[in-house]
Amino acid sequence: MEYDTMMMDGESLGPSVKISAADDAYVNFQLSNVDLSFANSLRRVMLAEVPTVAIDLVEVEINTSVLADEFVAHRLGLIPLDSREIDQLNYTRDCDCDQSCGKCTVVLTLHAKCTGDDVMKVYARDLIVGIDRPNNHIGNPVITDPDGLGSLICKLRKGQEIKLSCIAKKGIAKEHAKWSPTSAVGFEYDPHNKLHHLDLWYEADAAEEWPASKNANFEEPPAEGEPFDYDAVPSKFYFEVESAGNIEPDNIIHEGIKEIQKKLAGLIHGLGENDGMDAGYDGPRSPDGMDGGAGWQDQGFTTPYGNTGGTTAWGGGGAATAYGTTPYGNSGSGGGW
Amino acid sequence: MPGKTKSRCADAEEVADTTMEDAPTSAQQPSDGMQEDQSGNNEEEDEKDEEEVEPQRVRILPGSSNTAASFEFLKEGHTMGNALRYIIMKNPDVEFCAYTIPHPSEDKMNIRIQTYDTTTASAALAKGLQDLEDLCDVVTDEFWTKRHDFMASK
Known part of the structure; x- marks a missing residue:
């Protein structure tokens, strides 16, 4: 099926950037029409992975x-x-x-x-x-x-x-903070907390006690008695990238995105040489999904080691205990426990 | 066993016990020392081979099918995980996609992809990676255009 990644969710706009302030030490910008996950990747990569x-x-x-x-x-x-x-x-x-x-x-x-x-x-x-x-x-x-x-x-x-x-x-x-190109990366979205991602602590009135951030001017405050929109997702992200001086701030962003792309290219390459499943050891497994098997029909009594019901490494397995019957009257023949 | 079918109970008698030696201590690959007793005579060969062998970055976990697979990524974390999860989920052929970091002290990230019959999980992953790269290109271009406009307006 053909689709355009950037044109989903009824958005006719692609990602957009608006720079609100910049000099040779910092750049403040708004990144809109991208997902929180992408904005966060950018933040993480600028903070820790730009060489x-x-x-x-x-x-x-x-x-x-x-x-x-x-x-x-x-x-x-x-x-x-x-x-x-x-x-x-x-x-x-x-x-x-x-x-x-x-x-x-x-x-x-x-x-x-x-x-x-x-x-x-x-x-x-x-x-x-x-x-x-x-x-x-x-x-x-x-x-x-x-x-x-x-x-x-x-x-x-x-x-x-x-x-x-x-x-x-x-x-x-990521190895040592001395290699960080940024002294700080400010990251904010939804300054009016319309999405309720924050639960603001307050004495009497949250609106009174929590000063509005300077990014609040860029967004409409919620109307009086506005119902909570549970479908809303954050779409506008406020970045404040402050350089430590070793790379210009706009190049940090550029290098950050490049670093994401390098990671992706590495993974595309890694995926290409994938020689199928490596079942060489009893490692983590993909859940067996809908193919039946032990997967979802299992009620949680079994372990992955082929040990169906009751048998333990100590040779239990429905056999009686050393005393024939347990003190609880269970002869052990049920095999259930 | 309450709730279990009879056939399963019957099987229980036949299944051999797993000894402590057979059970892996963890999900990690056994170290060289542990394998020594098995590999024995071709030990020298192994040593040469293991020099500079890059571990596979992406692995399909066993137990996966064409349309439902779990991928294990080495040396990746939330940075790639969440963004990939999002972009793969955008694909209308994908029924389900999620990521996890199974353990904080292992540098691994797992992605689970389940697709409809129109595509495969590997194809959906490949498409997701490519889409994310395209998205990066768009954002870079957009940033530089706006940055030049901003400089020009000053």
């Missing part, structure tokens, strides 16, 4: 600062690094090299020593990025403050020194 680069390995040569090595290493990992055109960088696990190379890693080094009397602050701008990398911006520490300092790594007093080299790798936030 970026982040420092993953730190080799500490000298650290006489007050912070422990692992503490500094953790801080270094959290520094956002420029991850635009991340496609040019391989995952280390997929790379042809032995350990790491310029195609899959970016090397950053840091060497700072305080010689003055004042406390010295070491910033992300002090990281020196190695030249062996796919292009000349990937792996640069993201610096957005007006002074051009970047994130603070540590402070040094007179005589303290820090010298280390870092290996930045490509990764996703």
